[in-house]
Amino acid sequence: MSATLFIFFVLAGLAVFGAVTLILQSHPIHSALSLILVMLSLAGLYLLMGAEFVAAVQIIVYGGAVMVLFVFVIMLLNAGEEERTNFSKLAGFAGVPLALALAGLIAAAVANSTRHMPAATTGALTSTRNLSKLLFSTFVYPFELTSFLILIAILGAIVLAQREHN
Amino acid sequence: MVPTTYYLILSAVLFGLGVLAFVFKRNIITIFMAIELMLNAVNLAFVAFSQALNKSDGEVFVLFVIVVAAAEAAVGLGIIILTARNRSSLNVERVDLLKL
Numbered sequence: 001m002s003a004t005l006f007i008f009f010v011l012a013g014l015a016v017f018g019a020v021t022l023i024l025q026s027h028p029i030h031s032a033l034s035l036i037l038v039m040l041s042l043a044g045l046y047l048l049m050g051a052e053f054v055a056a057v058q059i060i061v062y063g064g065a066v067m068v069l070f071v072f073v074i075m076l077l078n079a080g081e082e083e084r085t086n087f088s089k090l091a092g093f094a095g096v097p098l099a100l101a102l103a104g105l106i107a108a109a110v111a112n113s114t115r116h117m118p119a120a121t122t123g124a125l126t127s128t129r130n131l132s133k134l135l136f137s138t139f140v141y142p143f144e145l146t147s148f149l150i151l152i153a154i155l156g157a158i159v160l161a162q163r164e165h166n
Numbered sequence: 167m168v169p170t171t172y173y174l175i176l177s178a179v180l181f182g183l184g185v186l187a188f189v190f191k192r193n194i195i196t197i198f199m200a201i202e203l204m205l206n207a208v209n210l211a212f213v214a215f216s217q218a219l220n221k222s223d224g225e226v227f228v229l230f231v232i233v234v235a236a237a238e239a240a241v242g243l244g245i246i247i248l249t250a251r252n253r254s255s256l257n258v259e260r261v262d263l264l265k266l
Contacts, residue, residue: 008168012176019183028195035199049217054225061232066239073243077250082193103182110174117170117218130222139226146233153237160244
């Protein structure tokens with residue numbers, strides 16, 4: 001087994017472990033920490049594939065900004081243990097197998113159709129210059145539109161979360 | 167060398183676990199985290215395809231997905247704060263105003 005394959009399996013195992021603990025933990029702060037583990041291992045996988053800029057953005061925006069926002073809201077609302085409600089028998093009986101079947105179906109479909117694709121891990125880092133050229137030429141209009149999206153999201157968040165004046 | 171298929175299978179597994187968390191969790195914040203997990207799984211598939219085909223387009227899409235996810239997190243968490251303030255609970259079972 002080559003070193004890259006070994007690193008892949010370690011990071012993939014960490015990601016799946018984090019996703020499973022996200023489901024099993026009953027306290028939201030523990031779920032948030034498991035999600036941070038998933039995001040960090042995904043950043044490692046991006047680095048392994050040679051997408052170094054995406055890996056950096058993943059850590060800064062997802063692991064940093066978004067998850068800090070989540071943890072902040074959990075603490076702000078003083079969220080406690082999840083209440084145990086007895087959901088319908090059908091959900092427990094058919095839900096888990098169906099969700100696993102969905103994952104298996106997607107996995108089998110992509111495994112069948114991409115068997116002859118070249119390896120994703122080139123080892124060499126792709127240049128960020130390529131990415132920026134593409135972003136500021138072909139995708140320049142969507143890129144400018146995202147700034148409007150962010151602006152509207154900020155306004156929406158402020159309007160939603162502000163206290164009502166009596 | 168890691169085959170592209172491995173990355174895609176990992177992506178499918180993470181997406182399935184995200185669906186499971188989305189369906190089974192009762193806390194509204196954890197459900198929101200499950201959505202983020204599914205978005206991350208899709209990002210992994212994007213980057214794997216982009217590297218396998220040796221084109222940077224997929225990585226640009228990932229950047230857009232991350233931007234949209236950040237905007238979604240800001241607005242969604244605002245809605246969560248509003249819901250928690252109005253119903254004084256984070257349990258989605260309690261948010262049943264439209265239920266017949």
